[in-house]
Amino acid sequence: MSSMTAMVVAPHPDDAELAMGGTIVRLLQTGWGVVVVDLTDGEPTPLGTKARRAEETAASSRILGLRERVCLDMPNRHLEATLAHRTRLAETIRQYRPAVLFGPLGGDEHPDHTAAAELVDAARFEARLHKTPLVGEPHWVPRLYRYVTTHGLARERPSFVVDVTAVWEQKMEAVRAYASQVTRPSFGTGRCLVDHVEVVGRYFGLAVGCRYGEPFVGREPPALRDLDALSAPG
Numbered sequence: 523m524s525s526m527t528a529m530v531v532a533p534h535p536d537d538a539e540l541a542m543g544g545t546i547v548r549l550l551q552t553g554w555g556v557v558v559v560d561l562t563d564g565e566p567t568p569l570g571t572k573a574r575r576a577e578e579t580a581a582s583s584r585i586l587g588l589r590e591r592v593c594l595d596m597p598n599r600h601l602e603a604t605l606a607h608r609t610r611l612a613e614t615i616r617q618y619r620p621a622v623l624f625g626p627l628g629g630d631e632h633p634d635h636t637a638a639a640e641l642v643d644a645a646r647f648e649a650r651l652h653k654t655p656l657v658g659e660p661h662w663v664p665r666l667y668r669y670v671t672t673h674g675l676a677r678e679r680p681s682f683v684v685d686v687t688a689v690w691e692q693k694m695e696a697v698r699a700y701a702s703q704v705t706r707p708s709f710g711t712g713r714c715l716v717d718h719v720e721v722v723g724r725y726f727g728l729a730v731g732c733r734y735g736e737p738f739v740g741r742e743p744p745a746l747r748d749l750d751a752l753s754a755p756g
Contacts, residue, residue, distance in 0.1 A: 527555040529620035529663070531611070533601060533638040533671075534564035535579040535593070536700040540719055541669040542624065542736050543586060543693035544686025550587045551689075557590035557618050558583070559611070561638055562598040570702040582699035585692065590618075601633070603640040609656060611645035616658030627668040627678065627739055635671050642666070666741040672718055680737035682744055683726050687733040690723065 528549050532538040538546065538558045549556050560579070565572050583591050594610050601607070615623070625642030626635045643666075648654070650662040667681075686693060697704055697719060704715040726735035746752065 525555075526553070527557065527618055527620045528622045528624065529615065529618055530556065530558045530624040530669075531626075531638065531642050532558060532560050533626060533632070533634040534562050534598065535560045535575060536564065536582070536697070536703050537626065537635075537671055539582055539586070539693065539696045539700070540672050540704075540715065541626070542684075542738075543696050544689045544723075544734065545684045545736050545738075546586055546588070547689040547692050548684065548686060555590070556588060557592070557620070558588060559614055560591070560593040561596045561607075561611070561641070562601060562634065563593055563595060564598055564703075566598070567703060569706065574702055578700045578702060582696040585696040585699060599634065601637040601641075603637050603644060607641055608644045608648055611641055612648040613657045615645055615649040615663060616656065616661050619661045620663055622665045622667065623663040624667050624669055624738075626671050630671055630673050632671070632673040635673055639668070664742075665744075668739040668741070670722075670737050670739075672715055672722075678739050680726070681740035683730045683735040683737050685727070685730065685732040685734070686723070686736050687727065690734040694719070 530538045530542065530546065546556055563572060564570065564575050594614065596607055623642065623646055626639045628636055628639040630636050646663050646666060650660050652660050694716065697716060707714055723734040726737045727733045729735065
């Protein structure tokens with residue numbers, strides 16, 4: 523992995539792509555190492571199987587250019603912020619030692635997403651502790667950013683929006699790799715997930731003066747090293 527590593531924690535395979543697939547591609551293009559940690563394998567779902575979901579995840583990762591992706595095999599639909607799950611994620615943080623951590627924004631109608639948001643907070647703290655039975659050396663991740671999932675009910679004002687216009691088609695190709703998940707109308711909305719992602723991307727892009735954007739909420743305020751960013755549209 524690169525000395526500058528970003529870890530993206532996702533409740534299920536496809537959540538990372540749906541929320542921040544473009545940002546993942548841009549990080550990789552600029553020399554960052556990126557590891558996606560799927561807490562569950564995402565199954566069962568109406569049209570999926572464990573084998574099909576694994577194939578879709580591998581295909582999507584290839585499209586993004588990801589070389590590091592792990593699944594912690596926590597229970598889909600019954601994900602909870604237990605001590606055992608916190609320990610497993612904290613040890614994964616110690617293993618990869620990221621400089622930046624991404625996780626889902628809380629206040630989500632999907633219980634797994636809400637639990638994942640809590641787990642990221644707890645594991646980030648636990649990974650730094652000394653004198654624990656955790657495997658690996660203590661590690662503190664200095665920056666935690668929240669992405670907005672497709673089930674998100676909380677619509678906080680984003681701390682920043684990443685312009686992903688140049689890599690949007692690559693992101694959407696990675697999203698469409700999850701054919702068992704994104705091509706059927708979502709329950710209650712009648713829209714496919716690909717349509718939802720398009721609308722959200724356009725909305726946040728327009729908010730900052732570009733075509734497509736991905737929003738993030740910062741746990742800590744981001745620092746501007748290049749003050750030319752002050753004059754950016756939006």
